[in-house]
Amino acid sequence: MIHPTKRFVRMPGTMMVAVILLNLSTPTLSAEVSPGATYADLADMSDSARLVLRAQVRKMAPVEPARARGVRAGWTRYYIEARTEALIRGDAPLGQSLRYLVDMPPDERGKAPKLKKRSVLLFATSAKGPAGDLQLVAPDAQVLWDADAEARTRAILAALVAPDAPRKVTGVREAIYVPGNLAGEGETQFFLDTADHSAASITVRHQAGAPTTWGVSFSEVAAPADSAPARDTLTWYRLACFLPNSLPRGVNLSEDASSRGQAEADYRMVLGELGPCQRNRAAS
Structure with a gap:
């Protein structure tokens, strides 16, 4: 008090x-x-x-x-x-x-x-x-x-x-959904912009009969689809507090309307799992 x-x-x-x-x-x-x-x-x-x-x-x-x-x-x-x-x-x-x-x-x-x-x-x-x-x-x-x-x-x-510290995320550069060979399979990748122009990406994977999984990578290696960050970690902060609320116009490069819709849905799913970036003071 x-x-x-x-x-x-x-x-x-x-x-x-x-x-x-x-x-x-x-x-x-x-x-x-x-x-x-x-x-x-x-x-x-x-x-x-x-x-x-x-x-x-x-x-x-x-x-x-x-x-x-x-x-x-x-x-x-x-x-x-x-x-x-x-x-x-x-x-x-x-x-x-x-x-x-x-x-x-x-x-x-x-x-x-x-x-x-x-x-x-x-x-x-x-x-x-x-x-x-x-x-x-x-x-x-x-x-x-x-x-x-x-x-x-x-x-x-x-x-x-830390040597592997996630860099500052400044936006989404590209998004693309590629359907798999079987119904219900596919993968979306979101390539992120970072402040130092280093590599960063989010991968969302769909498998028939299994829950959708996703993960993030701050390197040239694609993210394992089971590496979603825990809340209140630096990786979570870089994403939850700085990703835009929706995909920017023109970044969704998926081939057709159905694939573009899936990429949009996957992006909303990622934001939902990250949850809100709560601040008791305004962002700098």
């Missing part, structure tokens, strides 16, 4: 200077203090972060509205001083003292959230200066810490740097 604060002390001039020096882009994301971050929330932030750390909030003060450009209606930008507790991801030492800006909504009572002495996970692109001025990956890239959130974040970070 987040308790409301009774009041805030006006920031001294030195703090105000720090706020001016930090450069936050206009926020397009919603800050999330409660409910907790979903797998997709953590993956969104982890994928963009060069620094991930746990810190304890020591001081917190609202930024004057005139100096907080782009804050969404009803929200407040806060200047926070914190103490580093653990560096989870990063290739450079980080000092004990940290400063950053974060956008947050009011609590359930309409008051400012009280975070002093609470631990948070922070996702940042950089830390500059001797005082540790953090640049968060998004105006709301802060999550209340608990052991589960840290464990999930560590697992995501490990998956992101």
Whole structure:
């Protein structure tokens, strides 16, 4: 439970200077203090972060509205001083003292959230200066810490740097259904676009008298049709959160209307088995 604060002390001039020096882009994301971050929330932030750390909030003060450009209606930008507790991801030492800006909504009572002495996970692109001025990956890239959130974040970070990590999916390039020799048999392949132009594909297989199966491959080798990813894994995230809701116009290269219809049906089936990409904050 987040308790409301009774009041805030006006920031001294030195703090105000720090706020001016930090450069936050206009926020397009919603800050999330409660409910907790979903797998997709953590993956969104982890994928963009060069620094991930746990810190304890020591001081917190609202930024004057005139100096907080782009804050969404009803929200407040806060200047926070914190103490580093653990560096989870990063290739450079980080000092004990940290400063950053974060956008947050009011609590359930309409008051400012009280975070002093609470631990948070922070996702940042950089830390500059001797005082540790953090640049968060998004105006709301802060999550209340608990052991589960840290464990999930560590697992995501490990998956992101694994040699066989699935690449970012950006769309569907081609779809084709080829019927088999027997009635009820056939195979659909979806060739995916990726951010680094590496290979990725989904294979859906139909066998007479057997359930339809599917799988995904992030290599030149065709996917085994029994390798559908488990929910809340990085492979699931790459598909469920970034595949388009329907096949784009012109990508279905199946030979006839019946085959094109089967490819469309198979794509809907894959999306249905992946399930929704739930976020408690908007996608970056």
